[in-house]
Amino acid sequence: MEIMEKDVAKTATKLKTQQILEGKVLSVKWEPNLKYAWDNGPALGRYLAELKNGRIIAKKCNKCHRIMIPPRMFCELCWRPTDEWVFVKDTGIVNTWVVSYVDWKAGRLDIKGGVRPITPAVIEIDGASKGMGILHLLDEVDPWKIYRGMRVKAVWKPAEERIGAITDIKYFKPIE
Amino acid sequence: MRRVAIVGAGLTKFYRNVQETPKELAYEAAKMALDSCEMKLSDIDCVVIGTAPDAFDGLHMKGEYLTDGSGGYRKPYMRHYVGGGTGVLSPIHGWFHVASGMFDTCLVVAEEKMSSAYPHPAGAFLTIFDHTTEQPLYPTLIWIFAIEMNRFMTTYGYRKEDIALVAVKNKKNAMDHPSAQLPGEITVEDVLNSEIMAWPVNRLDISPTSDGAAAIVLAAEHVARRVTEKPIWIDGVGWALDTAYWCTRDLYYPDYVEVAARMAYKMAGIKEPSKEIHIAEPYDPFTYKELHHIEGLLLCKRGESVQMLLDGVTQRTGNLPCCPSGGALGVGNPIAATGLMKIIEIFLQLREEAGKRQVPGKPTCGVAQAWGDLMQVGTVVVMRS
Amino acid sequence: MTKRVAIIGIGTTGFRATTPDLSYRELTYEAATKAYLDAGIEPKDVDAFVSTAEDFFEGYSIADEYSPDQLGAVLKPIYTIPGDFIHSLASAYMMILSGIGDIMVVQGMSKASNMLTLSELVTFAMDPIYNRPLKESPHAVAGMEMARFMYETGTTREQCAKVVVKNKKNALTNPLAGHGVLIDPDYVLNSEIVSFPLTQMDISPHSDGAVVVVLAEEKTAKSLSDKPIWIRGIGWCSDTPGLETRNWAEAVYAQIAAEMAYKMAGIRYPRKEINFAEVNDEFSYKELQHLEAMRICKKGEAGPLTEMGGTEIDGEFPVNPSGGCLGVGNLYELNGGHKVLEVVRQLRGEAGKNQLKDVTTGIAQSWRGIPTTTGTVVILSN
Numbered sequence A: 001m002e003i004m005e006k007d008v009a010k011t012a013t014k015l016k017t018q019q020i021l022e023g024k025v026l027s028v029k030w031e032p033n034l035k036y037a038w039d040n041g042p043a044l045g046r047y048l049a050e051l052k053n054g055r056i057i058a059k060k061c062n063k064c065h066r067i068m069i070p071p072r073m074f075c076e077l078c079w080r081p082t083d084e085w086v087f088v089k090d091t092g093i094v095n096t097w098v099v100s101y102v103d104w105k106a107g108r109l110d111i112k113g114g115v116r117p118i119t120p121a122v123i124e125i126d127g128a129s130k131g132m133g134i135l136h137l138l139d140e141v142d143p144w145k146i147y148r149g150m151r152v153k154a155v156w157k158p159a160e161e162r163i164g165a166i167t168d169i170k171y172f173k174p175i176e
Numbered sequence B: 001m002r003r004v005a006i007v008g009a010g011l012t013k014f015y016r017n018v019q020e021t022p023k024e025l026a027y028e029a030a031k032m033a034l035d036s037c038e039m040k041l042s043d044i045d046c047v048v049i050g051t052a053p054d055a056f057d058g059l060h061m062k063g064e065y066l067t068d069g070s071g072g073y074r075k076p077y078m079r080h081y082v083g084g085g086t087g088v089l090s091p092i093h094g095w096f097h098v099a100s101g102m103f104d105t106c107l108v109v110a111e112e113k114m115s116s117a118y119p120h121p122a123g124a125f126l127t128i129f130d131h132t133t134e135q136p137l138y139p140t141l142i143w144i145f146a147i148e149m150n151r152f153m154t155t156y157g158y159r160k161e162d163i164a165l166v167a168v169k170n171k172k173n174a175m176d177h178p179s180a181q182l183p184g185e186i187t188v189e190d191v192l193n194s195e196i197m198a199w200p201v202n203r204l205d206i207s208p209t210s211d212g213a214a215a216i217v218l219a220a221e222h223v224a225r226r227v228t229e230k231p232i233w234i235d236g237v238g239w240a241l242d243t244a245y246w247c248t249r250d251l252y253y254p255d256y257v258e259v260a261a262r263m264a265y266k267m268a269g270i271k272e273p274s275k276e277i278h279i280a281e282p283y284d285p286f287t288y289k290e291l292h293h294i295e296g297l298l299l300c301k302r303g304e305s306v307q308m309l310l311d312g313v314t315q316r317t318g319n320l321p322c323c324p325s326g327g328a329l330g331v332g333n334p335i336a337a338t339g340l341m342k343i344i345e346i347f348l349q350l351r352e353e354a355g356k357r358q359v360p361g362k363p364t365c366g367v368a369q370a371w372g373d374l375m376q377v378g379t380v381v382v383m384r385s
Numbered sequence C: 001m002t003k004r005v006a007i008i009g010i011g012t013t014g015f016r017a018t019t020p021d022l023s024y025r026e027l028t029y030e031a032a033t034k035a036y037l038d039a040g041i042e043p044k045d046v047d048a049f050v051s052t053a054e055d056f057f058e059g060y061s062i063a064d065e066y067s068p069d070q071l072g073a074v075l076k077p078i079y080t081i082p083g084d085f086i087h088s089l090a091s092a093y094m095m096i097l098s099g100i101g102d103i104m105v106v107q108g109m110s111k112a113s114n115m116l117t118l119s120e121l122v123t124f125a126m127d128p129i130y131n132r133p134l135k136e137s138p139h140a141v142a143g144m145e146m147a148r149f150m151y152e153t154g155t156t157r158e159q160c161a162k163v164v165v166k167n168k169k170n171a172l173t174n175p176l177a178g179h180g181v182l183i184d185p186d187y188v189l190n191s192e193i194v195s196f197p198l199t200q201m202d203i204s205p206h207s208d209g210a211v212v213v214v215l216a217e218e219k220t221a222k223s224l225s226d227k228p229i230w231i232r233g234i235g236w237c238s239d240t241p242g243l244e245t246r247n248w249a250e251a252v253y254a255q256i257a258a259e260m261a262y263k264m265a266g267i268r269y270p271r272k273e274i275n276f277a278e279v280n281d282e283f284s285y286k287e288l289q290h291l292e293a294m295r296i297c298k299k300g301e302a303g304p305l306t307e308m309g310g311t312e313i314d315g316e317f318p319v320n321p322s323g324g325c326l327g328v329g330n331l332y333e334l335n336g337g338h339k340v341l342e343v344v345r346q347l348r349g350e351a352g353k354n355q356l357k358d359v360t361t362g363i364a365q366s367w368r369g370i371p372t373t374t375g376t377v378v379i380l381s382n
Ligand SMILES: [Zn+2]
Pocket: A061, A062, A063, A064, A065, A066, A075, A076, A077, A078, A079
């Protein structure tokens, strides 16, 4: 049995996006109105509360000796409750990064029009164990001059604007 | 352990924006699979459905909606998923059904209709990220793959122009695939000059948004011998998930693929994968991913996958053809259906029924692999003729 | 089938309306810790894990991403079943029979309190072309089914109300349950009409919680556990997803799933060979409809039996001694997990004040809720 062109030809009919947008194809639209209020629990709850205070907190496992960020109530590798809370620094190094020309909806940024590409990165936080990174954004740096191992520091929102969210840190910027 | 064989296969055409509903796509693939081995739905004891996020098709409890389209009506019918790894988990889940002795035949269906999500399925991917620590930064899926690609490149000093060869190879292979969405003859320059999405990922480094479905029929040995002269045996299955804290992993190497591969190889009695495996379908939603996965599948040493590519080893005529189908980059990437499409490619190649895509040298052992979630899932199946 | 498989460990957080103190991670971690302790194992002893999650219940796409950490399953074989917990149990059971390993773990979790738009969510599960544009309330679907079931079987609203009274009473003495209360049938009948004949009190409130179960192959089970609870039969089935073509009076899915499980267990007369049942009672009438589908009662008999007290804890055939969904709370994909947990507690003699006397075989049954026609059944013996 070979799967041939003629076998698959009838299985699906191609439409053009334009046909759909112009209403030339009957279609049903549905915009789900779904809302959630996620319970953060003690570990992420404290993490967010400390971000509001302008500090980054981690949690330590006294078995594998990892200082973990984001903090967690149990060590997923040792399978035991974690131990003490540890404040870590708001500086770190770039582990890996991206120069993005698209936003989260796959919409293209107007780079030619002068919009700065978005530069997300995994940042290993000073004071946490080696390799412990978080996802955040880089700014105040030429996107094409970012490099692995670049030293960066958090740029915080003013205290009165902080709400206890990861976005209380606006971005990280180079410190050298 | 009962032996289980693949005895039939079906596949739809892959397109972006198909007119058919998800149910109809599932039906087309399932019907073709049954017809291919001259079986009827009444010969099928149970059905499994693989389909990834509900957000794509825009349906809560998508598995329930797909019941009748997949042939699951009034049968034991179960859905499973592991993100992008779902397609290759599907035959694994079907294999349990038959290998356990509970059923003699199983219809395995995989479906995805990504284009239902408007304006772009990328929006649906926002909700795969941690809702507290990551979603507020509005990450996109492309970012994390570009992040991983960058780490992979900086670790070994791989060059973008070399990695781009994966797209050239796979899109060319896809020219011979009847379901292909994006086949074509392109050059390395075309890839490098295509628009930047998120450096180091350019447009032609990425597989497309696709709609499609695939299906296979599994049978226990005594049934398989009766319905076909060329059963293809599932001899090894493996799968693993790494931690969801993806920022704490070193992304240069896919440990989860290695763990899954070792599990499957052990079951199949494979000791030297690069010698004993003749043909591979690693998951290639991005160019670098094929290379990343070839290393994780232990088909070469770490850091040697690019050399293998440059030497032509992974071409259809090479010693270890990889993605002879055209892969996700060429055939298209309706997530779960892609993984099963890869299984079907190995099935056809081992039966020497792949037509113009047939690799030379009568392969007898092949591996298919998929990957997904927050770069954390490996699913692996070893098949033999 | 040569291999026998037993449940050797159970763990749960218990079930309550809200759990603002814990995230989904910690809920599962607590249940898993208890289950592993109960089974005398550590995560490293586990050959494979199965988690149960449905994207829009969790509020995540491909929710399986967040399954390994809290189970100790990092870099281990684990996958997710977007179905009922008993689907996952069946999946793990088949893995043991297939020779994948001897010890399997099954997890389910509900954070129902975190879903703020439940009605909208259920509508999102309806056929996008035929049904969604009508914007029917999901409870209208339940109301239509209840009406047809009552019409064909002669069941009365009073009999349905009695199910609510019984289950909420049972929940009062179950420390795991969160919605126990003493009421009389009139309270149910006079409560606010949602979609006639369905009233507010006929509908289960929701609950949060987690359940983790450890399964083992016979030899391992006997070496690890003094009280292994054996899986004797298991079944699952999906009827049509279409609202237009389904059988509105009978739960065909429950019938086919139960017959599959009976056949495997060698059970011919379920009412005689099984001592008690934990069945899905997301809506009051569902308990009666499911009992009839599973041949525990004849058609039209479940209502009168309930009315006469035959399904009470001290009745002839106890049903939902735990308090069921009505008394414990609707746990969505975890519903089957709660049923299995309660059957195991009964068979081990650990059900406290709700303990049934001399029980050796119990049945747990679940349904995936509106608008589905998917059900699961498992028969357990000590
Ligand atoms: Zn540790």
